Amino acid sequence: MAFATLHDVAEAAGVSYATVDRVVNARGGVSQKSVLRVQAAIKQLGYARDVSAANLARKRVYRFLFLLPEDHNDFFHSLYSALQSHAQRPNLLRIAVTTTRLPAFSEKALIEALARIDPATVDCACVVALDTPAVNAAVQRVRAQGVKLVTLVSDIDAASRDAYVGIDNYVAGKTAGRMMGLCHGRQPGLVLPIIGTSRAHDHIQRLSGFLEIMQAHFPQITLLEPVTSRDEAATIHRELDDIWRAHPNLTGVYNMGAGNDGLVAWIRGITGRDRPFMVIHELLPNARTALEAGLVDAVIDQKPKEIITRTMDAMRLLVDGEALPTPAPVITPAIYLCENLPDTPKETDWMPSND
Amino acid sequence: MAFATLHDVAEAAGVSYATVDRVVNARGGVSQKSVLRVQAAIKQLGYARDVSAANLARKRVYRFLFLLPEDHNDFFHSLYSALQSHAQRPNLLRIAVTTTRLPAFSEKALIEALARIDPATVDCACVVALDTPAVNAAVQRVRAQGVKLVTLVSDIDAASRDAYVGIDNYVAGKTAGRMMGLCHGRQPGLVLPIIGTSRAHDHIQRLSGFLEIMQAHFPQITLLEPVTSRDEAATIHRELDDIWRAHPNLTGVYNMGAGNDGLVAWIRGITGRDRPFMVIHELLPNARTALEAGLVDAVIDQKPKEIITRTMDAMRLLVDGEALPTPAPVITPAIYLCENLPDTPKETDWMPSND
DNA sequence: CAAAAAATGATTGACGTCTATCATTTTTGC
DNA sequence: GCAAAAATGATAGACGTCAATCATTTTTTG
Numbered sequence: 001m002a003f004a005t006l007h008d009v010a011e012a013a014g015v016s017y018a019t020v021d022r023v024v025n026a027r028g029g030v031s032q033k034s035v036l037r038v039q040a041a042i043k044q045l046g047y048a049r050d051v052s053a054a055n056l057a058r059k060r061v062y063r064f065l066f067l068l069p070e071d072h073n074d075f076f077h078s079l080y081s082a083l084q085s086h087a088q089r090p091n092l093l094r095i096a097v098t099t100t101r102l103p104a105f106s107e108k109a110l111i112e113a114l115a116r117i118d119p120a121t122v123d124c125a126c127v128v129a130l131d132t133p134a135v136n137a138a139v140q141r142v143r144a145q146g147v148k149l150v151t152l153v154s155d156i157d158a159a160s161r162d163a164y165v166g167i168d169n170y171v172a173g174k175t176a177g178r179m180m181g182l183c184h185g186r187q188p189g190l191v192l193p194i195i196g197t198s199r200a201h202d203h204i205q206r207l208s209g210f211l212e213i214m215q216a217h218f219p220q221i222t223l224l225e226p227v228t229s230r231d232e233a234a235t236i237h238r239e240l241d242d243i244w245r246a247h248p249n250l251t252g253v254y255n256m257g258a259g260n261d262g263l264v265a266w267i268r269g270i271t272g273r274d275r276p277f278m279v280i281h282e283l284l285p286n287a288r289t290a291l292e293a294g295l296v297d298a299v300i301d302q303k304p305k306e307i308i309t310r311t312m313d314a315m316r317l318l319v320d321g322e323a324l325p326t327p328a329p330v331i332t333p334a335i336y337l338c339e340n341l342p343d344t345p346k347e348t349d350w351m352p353s354n355d
Numbered sequence: 356m357a358f359a360t361l362h363d364v365a366e367a368a369g370v371s372y373a374t375v376d377r378v379v380n381a382r383g384g385v386s387q388k389s390v391l392r393v394q395a396a397i398k399q400l401g402y403a404r405d406v407s408a409a410n411l412a413r414k415r416v417y418r419f420l421f422l423l424p425e426d427h428n429d430f431f432h433s434l435y436s437a438l439q440s441h442a443q444r445p446n447l448l449r450i451a452v453t454t455t456r457l458p459a460f461s462e463k464a465l466i467e468a469l470a471r472i473d474p475a476t477v478d479c480a481c482v483v484a485l486d487t488p489a490v491n492a493a494v495q496r497v498r499a500q501g502v503k504l505v506t507l508v509s510d511i512d513a514a515s516r517d518a519y520v521g522i523d524n525y526v527a528g529k530t531a532g533r534m535m536g537l538c539h540g541r542q543p544g545l546v547l548p549i550i551g552t553s554r555a556h557d558h559i560q561r562l563s564g565f566l567e568i569m570q571a572h573f574p575q576i577t578l579l580e581p582v583t584s585r586d587e588a589a590t591i592h593r594e595l596d597d598i599w600r601a602h603p604n605l606t607g608v609y610n611m612g613a614g615n616d617g618l619v620a621w622i623r624g625i626t627g628r629d630r631p632f633m634v635i636h637e638l639l640p641n642a643r644t645a646l647e648a649g650l651v652d653a654v655i656d657q658k659p660k661e662i663i664t665r666t667m668d669a670m671r672l673l674v675d676g677e678a679l680p681t682p683a684p685v686i687t688p689a690i691y692l693c694e695n696l697p698d699t700p701k702e703t704d705w706m707p708s709n710d
Numbered sequence: 711c712a713a714a715a716a717a718t719g720a721t722t723g724a725c726g727t728c729t730a731t732c733a734t735t736t737t738t739g740c
Numbered sequence: 741g742c743a744a745a746a747a748t749g750a751t752a753g754a755c756g757t758c759a760a761t762c763a764t765t766t767t768t769t770g
Binding site: 410 | 719
């Protein structure tokens with residue numbers, strides 16, 4: 001009554017269960033006439049496959065391995081936590097996750113970790129890659145053993161991996177730019193961009209998105225030469241002190257890397273004139289506190305939970321040998337002001353993806 | 356090897372499957388000693404119940420009924436679409452959703468619909484309620500027949516229903532206020548709030564949140580008396596024409612109701628001076644287009660999909676007789692600028708797609 | 711120590727789907 | 741109209757858990 005089963009479909013279509021099974025699982029060898037009758041019955045009964053039963057019968061188990069950089073970098077840290085909390089969810093779809101953290105930017109460590117992957121215990125690996133020939137080769141060696149491979153955040157040669165789940169730092173930078181521009185209310189201003197290192201792909205992309213929006217839509221705002229912080233709080237603090245003295249008319253700061261603690265400490269010490277507008281990245285506890293305290297105006301967040309969910313979706317599809325959605329869905333950054341901060345503690349979202 | 360089963364647990368604990376089953380399903384009649392051994396084995400093996408298999412064996416089917424207002428109101432429309440798209444998702448958790456739309460604000464229609472609920476075919480109903488004694492009584496009559504009842508967005512007496520899933524329009528209004536304030540870049544301004552009807556709870560809440568933030572944090576901005584639009588595009592257009600003429604220094608408009616088409620049409624016609632900053636609600640296609648065209652600055656969105664997900668979570672827990680999380684999780688509004696718009700979702704096939 | 715009570719073991723049939731095998735019927739080609 | 745090919749039917753054993761029954765063992769109690 002409530003839910004039609006394949007047996008119901010078979011009866012309604014006037015064929016045997018075996019034929020229905022051949023149709024829904026595309027096994028072939030069914031006449032056009034039967035296919036149509038089955039499809040009609042499915043539609044008529046509103047049949048929907050019971051995925052639980054299907055996965056059970058298929059004995060599907062997904063064993064995933066994540067290789068993440070072990071970095072102070074805020075973003076990877078939040079990615080890691082998202083992965084941890086995901087792993088603790090009730091076991092709806094039989095996913096077993098193993099995580100290994102590697103020294104950041106170490107080609108050698110990455111290649112070794114890739115070589116250590118055991119095809120007998122891993123169905124699909126997810127790697128924050130470095131785009132070098134040696135890594136490409138190592139990845140292909142893994143894949144040759146039947147392990148699917150997904151690159152995350154940082155891609156390699158498209159032919160070397162099975163899929164790539166990216167975040168659009170360019171869009172994140174543009175969003176930050178729009179936010180910064182709006183904060184100036186059509187007034188002129190002087191804005192300082194801070195990047196972590198000029199070597200990091202993601203910071204470069206954020207910067208170019210930011211600059212593009214600022215120049216295109218807010219020409220009355222002057223941009224200072226970007227400062228490099230090496231993601232160190234102390235460096236940021238020092239640099240800001242200098243610039244603040246040199247530019248009494250500074251109206252905005254956009255930090256696209258880590259080191260927000262130094263930034264916040266510096267703001268706390270400002271006296272005499274209005275602090276500049278502050279736009280920073282990643283909604284971590286310190287950023288949250290700063291927002292709530294009114295020390296920062298906006299936080300651009302890459303939604304690590306959503307990234308993890310999307311990645312796992314892709315990995316599942318790969319292991320099942322199914323087609324990945326094209327174009328790959330893009331995760332757009334969220335904007336947090338101090339009023340719309342999400343609830344902190346309980347992560348009870350254990351519904352399957354989709355949101 | 357990959358996943359331990361209850362049989363594995365039984366073996367590891369040195370007891371029979373039956374005993375393990377008694378422990379994990381709390382059937383009682385097990386000695387303390389055995390309980391401990393089973394728990395130890397579960398922990399040691401990292402056993403996690405296979406929810407798919409469990410649900411299958413339990414024959415759990417959740418039959419949910421939604422009673423939603425049939426309104427032009429943008430918000431309920433997006434809520435309805437979210438529900439539709441949720442219903443089309445692959446059938447992971449065996450949820451059957453029926454939706455009935457009712458004339459908005461009609462107490463009579465609501466009570467009749469509640470009376471029509473058949474306990475034999477509905478496990479849990481979700482209602483956008485009206486807080487009147489007659490509705491309260493009708494709700495209690497439904498519950499007396501064993502149907503769980505959740506109120507959505509608009510609550511009634513807490514004792515009358517099983518749960519309430521709310522949205523915080525106050526927070527939404529505050530977020531809009533912050534956004535509007537920031538757009539003024541510490542400059543003075545003159546801002547017009549537009550509400551749908553002064554009778555609608557949600558608009559009142561948005562308004563008070565908006566006013567509170569504006570007064571507390573942006574005192575240099577003057578607020579005009581809120582205009583009532585009855586959510587009609589034509590009314591908004593006309594009112595704005597008048598106000599725009601009467602107040603040459605208008606710098607911002609916040610529309611907390613529907614009727615954004617009229618608003619956008621009006622903006623299109625502006626010449627001579629800068630348009631005011633525009634903050635509106637609900638990321639519907641027209642709002643999206645307006646954002647992309649640069650006719651609107653920010654859209655505050657209540658994330659209807661997330662609301663639906665949360666509601667279904669609560670309904671499931673109720674039907675299972677489990678405890679609801681307290682305090683109820685709050686959904687915070689999202690802020691969209693023209694750079695961080697999400698991908699438009701695409702439709703799925705009718706065919707039973709796995710996963 | 712025997713009887714009663716409590717705990718445990720052993721087993722079975724669902725649940726809906728997958729996968730496989732084998733027998734039977736229908737269609738096609740000549 | 742006959743053989744070969746294609747399509748269909750019938751059936752059965754998983755998958756991991758739930759829920760139930762009944763037999764057996766162990767512990768408690770007087």
